[in-house]
Amino acid sequence: MARATTTSDVFNAVAEPKRREIVVLLAAGRPQTVGELVVSMDLAQPAVSKHLAVLRSVGIVNVEKRGKERLYSLNPQSLKPLHDWVHPFERLWTSQLDRIKRSAEKLAAKRAANN
């Protein structure tokens, strides 16, 4: 078996840094044109178009034709599966109890290092 396709789910789609950059750019403001994204992104137009195609195929972005331009917009709900997966783990590093646990482990490590 080979690695899963980038278009197979949201996890694989946003594993690529440039695609995350696009998501952030679209989340920040209004829908954007390919050309606008290109100028903000230090990446040639064909590469940007290809990333957008991947994001589109997993539903992260929507396109709207606007004359000869294409307006890409974010579809935030598509990121929910990612959020839903990672969110439950948050309590494992924010709870008071776990902070205590971690500092105890650090202390033990320091003591071990001093031997």
Added chain:
Amino acid sequence: MARATTTSDVFNAVAEPKRREIVVLLAAGRPQTVGELVVSMDLAQPAVSKHLAVLRSVGIVNVEKRGKERLYSLNPQSLKPLHDWVHPFERLWTSQLDRIKRSAEKLAAKRAANN
């Protein structure tokens, strides 16, 4: 350029479903042995070991030698970057205003379909 290495960051490491499964298994309970993971996972031992190596190299899991066994445990904080990236988008699908916006869009789509 080729695709980023699975060991290049947390995003790439957890893009693989079996690795997410391991994370969930380790989050659920106590640390686990490779053998224990193998029986819960419908995947052969070498494959599991390889996934664990990837998770280890990005800091998602820790290992402890225990005789001839290895005890793998979750390092939850390692998932924080993932959480920090996706969490800000949550408000885009939970806020009242956005729910209204979405239903309006749905309504418009339905009207367009009826033409």
Added chain:
DNA sequence: TTGCCATATTCCATTACTGGAATATGATGT
């Protein structure tokens, strides 16, 4: 029609993954 602009697509070289099979490593007991 001709040409230009914005974007998409194709082709290419390079690189890497996943899982299975086989094998290596290393700890433990006899």
Added chain:
DNA sequence: ACATCATATTCCAGTAATGGAATATGGCAA
């Protein structure tokens, strides 16, 4: 020393991604 158990590593086949370059597509204006 030897056999055995748990785990790691190596080798392999099949597959696919990224970005650049070149080119195709499609809208629009003169």
